[in-house]
Amino acid sequence: MLVRTDANGHSGAMGEFDRRAFLAWLGSGVFGSGVFGATVLSGGRTAAAGLTGVTVLTHATVIDGTGAPPRPDTTVVLSGDRILAVGRPPETPAMAGVRVLDLTGRFVIPGLWDLHAHESTLERTFPPMHLVHGVTGIREMQGFPATHEVRSRIESGALDGPRMVIASNIIDGPNSRVPGSTRVTTPAEARAAVRQARLERADFVKVYSFFEREGYLAVAEEAKRQGIPFAGHNPSLFSVQEVADRGQHSIEHMYGLHLATSSRMPELYRQIAAMSGDPADPGWWGARVPFLEREAVATYSPRCARELAGRMLARGTWHVPTLAVESTFSRPPAQLPDDPRLRELMERYLPRPVREQWLAIARAWPPWSPERAAQERAYFEAKLELVGDLAAAGANLGTGTDSGYAFVFPGIALHDELELLVRAGLSPLRALQAATMDAARCAWQEPGAGTVTAGGRADLVVLDADPLADIRNSRRIHAVVAGGRYLGPPERRRIFAAIEQAAGEG
DSSP: OEEEEETTSOEEEEOOOOHHHHHHHIIIIISTTSOHHHHHOSTTOOGGGOOSSEEEEEEEEEOOSSSOOOEEEEEEEEETTEEEEEEOOSOOOOOTTEEEEEOTTOEEEEOEEEEEEOOTTOTTTHHHHHHHTTEEEEEESSOOHHHHHHHHHHHHTSSOOOEEEEEEEEEEOTTOOSTTOEEOOSHHHHHHHHHHHHHTTOSEEEEOSOOOHHHHHHHHHHHHHHTOOEEEOOOTTSOHHHHHHTTOSEEETTTTHHHHTBTTHHHHHHHHHHSBOOTTSTTBHHHHHHHHHHHHGGGBOHHHHHHHHHHHHHHTOEEEOOHHHHHHTTSOGGGGGGOHHHHHHHHHHSOHHHHHHHHHHHHHSOOOOHHHHHHHHHHHHHHHHHHHHHHHTTOEEOOOOOBTBTTOOTTHHHHHHHHHHHHTTOOHHHHHHHHTHHHHHHTTOOTTTTSOOTTSBOOEEEESSOTTTOGGGGGOEEEEEETTEEEOHHHHHHHHHHHHHHHHHO
């Protein structure tokens, strides 16, 4: 007797099905890579002899990540780490080597990307937290030799985690405030730092906020010469417009964006150029620019935002706004340890040393006055408006969270980011595209990555409810497919249990 398995692993009796019709559908051009025979068939057998190692997801509603409307009652066929076909075949037969999962009432979306993640070397905690929450790809924004070791363990199957794109160590100016960053004081040192990043197998160079002009320009020139992208913060001495012109691949967070979209931008940058270059001086530009950015909100110009979006699009520059961390720290940091949700997540998932580190960061902030708290709330709302305006004008936008920084939880924060993008004015469909196809493009992935399309990577999330009806439904995860490996409810429970065990042992 033939059997069919549902998404929960339950089996039931089946009648005879037309295997030949299904195989004809599979090979009819639905799978567009042109390598059907090499990918699907095993040991030189013909299609009539059967398939090997194939998973078929049936009767799902597919939201493919391209921005196209959802496709109800759709079948997705997986083999190895690839999607073989997406469409509506004849009834799927039971064949040797084929696993059929009935996803009636469920929704399939591409695996999600977090383009701004940290602390992946906490391998028992952060990589599996990404994966179990549907984040199948990340950009790790500060790379070390240990980070590359984690990636190798994930790729070998020894560790649960997302696929990884890894930055260099942070490169910054001589007055950097980042512990452990590579500080460059001369153009020669800047060029050497880029060459070192390439030797260390970084996928891209990470730049930061406190560059002097000559050092940043040397990084941009050397990165182009070495054929390695560079991305990161918008350095405080540069406008976003100039950074885009210099070839920076992505602008992380919201630094510089309100200056760049102010009707008074030229005047504001003249003020910055006149500020002290001495970090010991209260008027040092590195300390003053963040407050000048808040003042620039009063002269925000939607027209300037549209012009900036066009310029970034023309230069291929991406924006990764990291609204999750911006939202977290738009309220008094001293209040964060008392937030019931954050405390519960810390105690459940984080080893004690990480919990203590995050609490110490919150306590190190000076108290906020009521006026400061009101200013920061208003500033965050202005950030939402700006992100929405840039997106509406067609700017390249990808999702990142700053996960791994205090109180920004890997995996969980990506769903916060989606909600915040919708608050900013994006439709749920556009927000999902930013987290899937567009994020994969930003992360230099192959064509088709971040989509549910034939020939693409088999990185998927199966949801129990429609994310287009309510973006919060992105959290209602039934299963995750990572590199073709189906992690259903039992597998996800196992991963959650291992994360909690690591937290208890820490």
